[in-house]
Amino acid sequence: MAATGEGGGKEELKTHFITREGTYRLMPLSEYSKPTRVPYNGQTNTPAKVSFIDVDDGSGSPDRICFNVGRELYFYVYKGVRKAADLTKPIDKRVYKGTFPTCHDFNEMLISSESVRLLVGFTAGQVQLIDPIKKELSKLFNEERLIDKTKVTCIKWIPGSTNQFLVSHVSGQMYVYNEELPCGPTPPHYQPFKQGDCFAVYTCKARSTRNPLYRWVIGSGAINEFTFSPCAKYLAVVGQDGYLRVFNYDSMDLIGSMKSYFGGLLCVCWSPDGKYLVTGGEDDLVTVWSFQEKRVICRGQGHKSWVSAVAFDPYTTTLESVVCDSNTEEELIKKSENKNGSNSTFPNGIYPHANANHDSKKHTQLSNNANSHITSYRFGSIGHDTMLCLWDLTEDIIKLPCGRLRSSVVASNPSTTFSSNTIPRCNSANVKSNSVANDVSVMDGHAYAIGNSTMNATTKFATLSLGDRRDASEKKEHKRNFSLAGRSSDKNQAMKANSIRPPDNAMKLLGTPACPRLTESPLLEPLVCKKISVDRLTSLVFREECLVTACQEGLVYTWARPGTVGLTQQHTVVSENL
Numbered sequence: 001m002a003a004t005g006e007g008g009g010k011e012e013l014k015t016h017f018i019t020r021e022g023t024y025r026l027m028p029l030s031e032y033s034k035p036t037r038v039p040y041n042g043q044t045n046t047p048a049k050v051s052f053i054d055v056d057d058g059s060g061s062p063d064r065i066c067f068n069v070g071r072e073l074y075f076y077v078y079k080g081v082r083k084a085a086d087l088t089k090p091i092d093k094r095v096y097k098g099t100f101p102t103c104h105d106f107n108e109m110l111i112s113s114e115s116v117r118l119l120v121g122f123t124a125g126q127v128q129l130i131d132p133i134k135k136e137l138s139k140l141f142n143e144e145r146l147i148d149k150t151k152v153t154c155i156k157w158i159p160g161s162t163n164q165f166l167v168s169h170v171s172g173q174m175y176v177y178n179e180e181l182p183c184g185p186t187p188p189h190y191q192p193f194k195q196g197d198c199f200a201v202y203t204c205k206a207r208s209t210r211n212p213l214y215r216w217v218i219g220s221g222a223i224n225e226f227t228f229s230p231c232a233k234y235l236a237v238v239g240q241d242g243y244l245r246v247f248n249y250d251s252m253d254l255i256g257s258m259k260s261y262f263g264g265l266l267c268v269c270w271s272p273d274g275k276y277l278v279t280g281g282e283d284d285l286v287t288v289w290s291f292q293e294k295r296v297i298c299r300g301q302g303h304k305s306w307v308s309a310v311a312f313d314p315y316t317t318t319l320e321s322v323v324c325d326s327n328t329e330e331e332l333i334k335k336s337e338n339k340n341g342s343n344s345t346f347p348n349g350i351y352p353h354a355n356a357n358h359d360s361k362k363h364t365q366l367s368n369n370a371n372s373h374i375t376s377y378r379f380g381s382i383g384h385d386t387m388l389c390l391w392d393l394t395e396d397i398i399k400l401p402c403g404r405l406r407s408s409v410v411a412s413n414p415s416t417t418f419s420s421n422t423i424p425r426c427n428s429a430n431v432k433s434n435s436v437a438n439d440v441s442v443m444d445g446h447a448y449a450i451g452n453s454t455m456n457a458t459t460k461f462a463t464l465s466l467g468d469r470r471d472a473s474e475k476k477e478h479k480r481n482f483s484l485a486g487r488s489s490d491k492n493q494a495m496k497a498n499s500i501r502p503p504d505n506a507m508k509l510l511g512t513p514a515c516p517r518l519t520e521s522p523l524l525e526p527l528v529c530k531k532i533s534v535d536r537l538t539s540l541v542f543r544e545e546c547l548v549t550a551c552q553e554g555l556v557y558t559w560a561r562p563g564t565v566g567l568t569q570q571h572t573v574v575s576e577n578l
Helices: 329-340 361-368 457-462 466-475 489-497
Strands: 002-004 010-012 016-019 022-026 050-054 063-069 072-077 092-095 101-112 115-122 127-130 138-141 152-157 164-169 173-178 190-196 199-204 214-218 223-228 234-239 243-248 253-259 265-270 276-281 285-290 295-301 307-312 318-321 372-383 387-394 409-411 440-443 446-449 523-525 528-531 537-542 546-551 556-560
Touching (some): 016 528, 050 537, 050 546, 063 115, 101 152, 173 223, 295 387, 372 537, 387 537
Parallel strands (some): 152 223, 265 307, 409 523
Antiparallel strands (some): 016 022, 072 092, 127 138, 173 214, 190 199, 199 214, 223 234, 243 253, 285 295, 307 372, 372 387, 440 446
């Protein structure tokens, strides 16, 4: 496999990579895609997303995989690294007209070998509930687009609930639905329920209970992704305005926030123990934020373009036995509720977590390890630059003091060393601008590119001295803080309709714990950084025996973990120079 490089030559795609635990290998026979795939034409305009569910049917392959490609949605038996994929026998296949599927999510509370519930969001704003096994269930929400006309960006069942789910849109709004309730024949009328810093919550004003149960208006641009914490009590939301916001979902209180270095944030993920969040976006960086300390822990630099997905790998987490810390997540929840007040009266007796079981499977597993704490986290990231990066977040990085000026680069790989006068650099958020100079010399406290006189504005700003940055931030907000995607007509209409959103003061946060300068936080180098696709990568999932990636073209790749190749099925692997 080969791809065209920047200079017009062929750049080899990687088929295996080495980490401290061993070699990960691409399994060519385990590739999933549409059966009648044609050569890449670059016309697919919706990202391919991947969802998994375990039906526990007693067979050797209990996992099921769902992925979307263009207008099509596929549901297969997922055989992992054990057997070759049979693309000629999908359990279910759907082709949509006039709209594209954008995201999907399985309900883990209602699973059997004969039935599963799958939510699907679409570019025109509709939401569909289907059963890809029985094929009898099919409910459509927002069918007439009376609730929201903009694209669905993320959709998830509320943890522990059998009937409630949450949907976010490009309009910057989220809606809570109950699949057992109707949406109504007329546009909903809302009444204020709760308001906070840069967000507001509304309920439907109607004689009888109808969908949506709640309407959240957050920030000043599209909501790109949201995710619930492992304990299911917190909701993390990232948007085009560049903010990460964390809410107590039950009390609807804003617990903390973070600002990207610049541009929008596109993805977010919780650590397995709920202590940290990692985000990625248009600043080409991955950022780790501490939920307990409410500050940026570090940033990771390795991608050459926008970071489209991030995920923690719970299977390579390092644990150490210690005396159980009394400062548990439950105590943090109580402190937060006591501070903000959570005794709100909810309309119609509808609670955000109705029928929800807060103790999710992941949280229960962590509770069983109460006498251990995590000393090293592994997380991964993928981007529009077609690169897969793996990162190690260790205790020595987490325990570094806040606000200390640093110009050194911290390597994720312990065997790599860097000079103390290395200047952190940030590539452009533009997909096409990958020609930033790699060599930098330091003179008089400034960084200068060598061998490339066309250093872009992003790099110039990132390599300014501390004083120069402060002067620049005081003059005016830089235009790069407002991405082009944030200027669509849908977002402008949403901003006009929701006057609660104040003007963005992003530059005022530069240098604070919510958005430290590059010299004020550790800068990680990736443990692994490999080009693995021809098209931009869109989905990343860590599983016990493999990791799974998907690209815009709709190719779903399986990468076997060390020790799993050759146990059941031999695959041909193309050799490469690492």
